[in-house]
Amino acid sequence: MAAIVEVGAEQFDVVVLGSGEAGKYLAWTLGADGRRVALIETRYVGGSCPNIACLPSKNVIHSAKVAWYAHRLKEFGFEVTVPKVDMKVVRERKRTMVRELVEVHNKRFAANGVTFICGDGRFVGPREVVVTLQAGGTRQISGDTVIVSTGSRAVVTDIPGLQEAEPMTHIEQLELDVVPESLIVLGGGYIGLEFAQAMARFGSKVTVVDRNARCLTHEDEDVVRVLTDLLSKEGIEFKLGSTVESVTGRSGDAVEVILKTQERHETLRATHILAAVGRIPNTDSIGTQMAGIELTANGHIKVNEFLQTTAESVFAVGDCAGSPYFTHAAYDDFRIVYQSIQGHKRVTTGRQIPYTLFTDPELAHVGLHEDEAKRQGISYRLAKLPMAAVLRTRTLGETEGFLKALIGKDDRILGFTALGVGVGELLAPVQLVMNSGLPYTALRDLIVTHPTLSEGLVFLFASLGYK
Structure with a gap:
């Protein structure tokens, strides 16, 4: 059904609100197909991943690993004084990228051929958006199809005094030009641990x-135990099972945090504080009601398995649609919506979502967790191998961690978890076997180059025997 357009509105075949992973790929691909596409972006060209999230953080994390290597120079045969970290240079390297x-x-x-519009877009009717332009003025546009790709943002909770303390989120953390003398990280999740380790390696206390009894509550206990122990050895202190009652001071100068544990109250002091306690979808200021777009209780846009919203010819993708908060999940959202627009069928149900935590060593996972299998009473065989048995790690001097896999009765891989150097790169071959419905022996029986990290998959599954 054709859109009803008020006088003055520009008509496009497709309007994309937000240039994140799914949104930009839909704009590029549909534009290349010859459709007239308009994309509206408030600030970050390409979304958060290349600007303030995935790639910039990994850039800084790599600089931190170089700093870590600098402290190990003698181990590798270099008699050189440990260099001083210059965060301005670290920041500029990130900014250049x-x-x-x-x-x-x-x-x-x-x-x-995408019409890129810089400004804040807000629905004023079904498939109709008014953009408050960065350069001044407004622009009203309408599309036969509209795609919402507005992402999510870090949340700063209402802990007394926290907002007044102006804590860093990941955005401000990536713009530091000095090494914090001391840093309090609120949140022991993925973002919190990545930055905690990076800053510790640069020299922060x-x-x-x-608030939980352990970090990464969705991960297996053995994984968390080893990772937490490794981070503790790098000088990171953990205050777990602790509730923040109040914050005073100002981040960048001096902050004081009052904690409550089961036993007592405790006061922490630091020069900086980072809030890494979660994210919320960017759906509260885009006029969803005017477009007939319904939200869930937690603010995500309601979508079906095709990522269609409750409004006709309107899709939602990525974080704002409640998809797993990973760039690679958003990329798959692009494929789903593109196929739907083309008249084909691809759905979100049953998707296999891998992920990697970019601490050092990395934590990579896909499929079923062992703790989850135990809770659900799912029968499995366990293959487990220390990373030290993957001989490439010995040449690198990074032998910490282990590989493990859960094998079902039919010899198929139910889940795979790896904690070790570069293990994020091991996910793809395991996923390919899982998605193809092949038995674990497909990996066990490969001839894999020696010595490589992927060779570890052969020895992991060979640990189950050759019968």
Whole structure:
């Protein structure tokens, strides 16, 4: 059904609200197909991943690993004084990468004929958006199809005094030009641990605070125990099972945090504080009601398995749609919506979502967790191998961690978890076997180059025998 357009509204075949992973790929691909596409972006060309999240954080994390290597120079045969960290240089290296990525995005938008509009978009009716332009004024546009790709943002909770303390989120953390003398990290999740380790390696005295009895509550206990122990050895202090009652002071100068544990109250002091306690979808200011788009109780846009919203010819993708908060999940959202627009069927149900935590060593996982299998009474055989048995790790001097896999009665892999150097790269071959319905022996019986990390998969599954 054709859109009803008020006088003055520009008509497009497709309007994309937000240039995150799914949104930008839909704009590029549909534009290349010859459709007239408009994309509205408030600030970050290409979304959060290339600007303030995935790639910038991994850039800084890599600099921190170089700093860690600098402290191990004698181990590798170098008699050199440990160099001093210059966070301005670290930041500029990150900024240079971001500028290059933004330029790549701009060129691709232009090459695919996408009308890129800088401003804040808000629905004023079904499939109709008014954009408050960054350059001033407004622009009203309408689309036969609209795709919402507005992402999510870090939340700063209403702990007394926290907002007044102006805590860093990951955005401000990535813009630091000095090494914090001391840092309190609120939250022992993925973002919190990645930054905690990076800052500790740069020279900060880091304390991680979490209300739970252990970090990464969705991960297996053996994984968390080993990872927490490794981070503790790097000087990170953990205050677990602790509730933050109040915060005073100002981040960047001096902050004081009052904690409550089961036994007592405790006061922590630091120069900086990082809030890493979760994210919320960016759906509260885009006028969803005006468009007939319903939200869930936690603010995500309601979608079906095709990522269609409650409004006709309107899709939602990525974080704002409640998809797993990973860039690679959003990329699959792009494929689902593109196929739907093309008249084909691809759905979100039953998706296999892998992920990697980029601490050092990395934590990579896909499929069923062992703790989850135990809770559900699912029968499995366990294959487990220390990373030290993967001989490539010995050449690197990074032998910490282990590999493990759950094997079902039919010899198929139910789940795979790896904690070790570079193990995120091991996920793809395991996923391929799982998705193809092959038995674990498909990996066990490969001839894999020696010595490589992927060779560890052969020995992991060989640990179950050759019968």
